[in-house]
Amino acid sequence: MTVTTPLEALTPGILTAPDTMIDATSDITTLDQLVRHLKQAAYLEMSTVPMYLYSAFSIGSRGYSQWDPGMGAFRLIRSIVVEEMLHLSLVRNLLVALGKGDEVTFYQEDFVPTYPSYMLHRWPLLDLHLGPCSRELVRDVFMEFERPSAKPGEGTPPEGWYATIGKFYEAVGKGLKYLDGTTPDLWKRNQPHLQYVAAYWNKDGGGEPVLVQDLKSALDALKIIVEQGEGIPKDKLTVPINPLKPIPGLDEMPHYIKFKRIADGVEPIGPVWPLPMDPKAGQYGEDEAVTSINTLFNAVYCYVLHMLDVIYGTSRSDVKPGATSPRYHYERTFMSAMQGILVTVAETMVAVQVNSSVPIIRHAGPTFEFHRLPATGKKKYLLQLCDAAMAHFPQLGGDNSVRWLIGKLPDAV
Structure with missing residues (x-):
């Protein structure tokens, strides 16, 4: 063979x-x-x-x-x-x-x-x-x-x-x-x-x-x-x-x-959004709203991966009694970024109809593509991307919102 x-x-x-x-x-x-x-x-x-x-x-x-x-x-x-x-x-x-x-x-x-x-x-x-x-x-x-x-x-x-x-x-x-x-x-x-x-x-x-x-x-x-x-x-x-x-x-x-x-149909799927198969960011180029939220999604996705790297580079031992543990903070905020921010952005995105000349794309699916984050000021950068997306999706802002959670993230290097 x-x-x-x-x-x-x-x-x-x-x-x-x-x-x-x-x-x-x-x-x-x-x-x-x-x-x-x-x-x-x-x-x-x-x-x-x-x-x-x-x-x-x-x-x-x-x-x-x-x-x-x-x-x-x-x-x-x-x-x-x-x-x-x-x-x-x-x-x-x-x-x-x-x-x-x-x-x-x-x-x-x-x-x-x-x-x-x-x-x-x-x-x-x-x-x-x-x-x-x-x-x-x-x-x-x-x-x-x-x-x-x-x-x-x-x-x-x-x-x-x-x-x-x-x-x-x-x-x-x-x-x-x-x-x-x-x-x-x-x-x-x-x-x-x-x-x-x-x-x-x-x-x-x-x-x-x-x-x-x-x-x-x-x-x-x-x-x-x-x-x-x-x-x-x-x-x-x-x-x-x-x-x-x-x-x-x-x-x-x-x-x-x-x-x-x-x-086998034992566990039902229920209603499904008509998302594209294997979407790419370029397919959303004509739709400013979808492009903005997809860019935010990819940036948060890569921030989550970066946070895992930061966790593995931060010792659990270098903490003095009574002091705050950076490692503990990173671990908890990593889960917050994964569950509270990434998931919420995705759920907002998939409900959106796409204004695109590509006929097979009806609703927007997150593309999970690599996004280059700045060497410093990552949190500030995510906030800027969130503000750009909020022009089209105001629900990303407010109390206990995506933007609020981003503001709570560590600006991990």
Whole structure:
């Protein structure tokens, strides 16, 4: 079997340099190989967040019906996004524990996923899309991303490719075990005070960050990622809400099963805004209002990624008794930017009809594109973008508004 499209053409620039390529046909036996896998694991986890959020934003109500006792598609997808953010943090914790925390920067143009694109190292090729929620999208893209096992007859993936995410992480776990037994100083460069360990996660999502210090805690981090995602084995319909501290009766569904319930129509989707597939900012060029709010959205999105980088560069230990902790402030305001600002801007945006010559665009979908923030004065810059958008969307201002929340953010460098 041969790959007709070069791997270099299917992955972002940050991951295609010779020193970042991986070989799925050989075991991980060096720290360099392990770090390459973990960098690409971070990109894999990152690529799910815009894809799933866009689908959730497209759902026109918070639930199918206020009288419906079920979770509904929106809450299921929201719970998955929360856990994907957790997985992203767990992968970076692993890198920090190996002394390689600076190998990944979330706010970096080459690291921000673009759509459509191929799923990294997935064979057969899987196209990833930003699209309005539908049973078809959930079945053909989301379930395939989280698939627990290869389909019969697909054969062996070619060099550099894995059949499932589970196989990818299985290789990482095997490599960790090998290196832990052969590399005495594997964990000596760990900086645990820089790892993300505070669980400020929403309800509906399970698990919590793991402080990675040794092989056991590293494998615990992988266990959370794989069990919550694919729920291996294939017939595993539920997993503990906290995979590391299971309590009988406190279970949830892995991502694959959650998506399957949506695809099968068990959890209804409800009304959906007619958002474009894989939108780009240039498509909104004729509409000043939509362009202004999409620019604000992308800037806030990149600020959120930047805040994660700032958190990982700020020690939890350098705080004197009675003093304010910058790290704690960054962690809490990161969640505020994610949940209070980014989500609210998106919800405002998707309800807007687009004045565009492109006939397929009816309502505006956030493009999740990289936006260059200024080196200093980031909060002032976000306020300026918000003021520009408020000329068209006054609801972004006022008490407890998007603008008010932006004013509460730290001007993190």
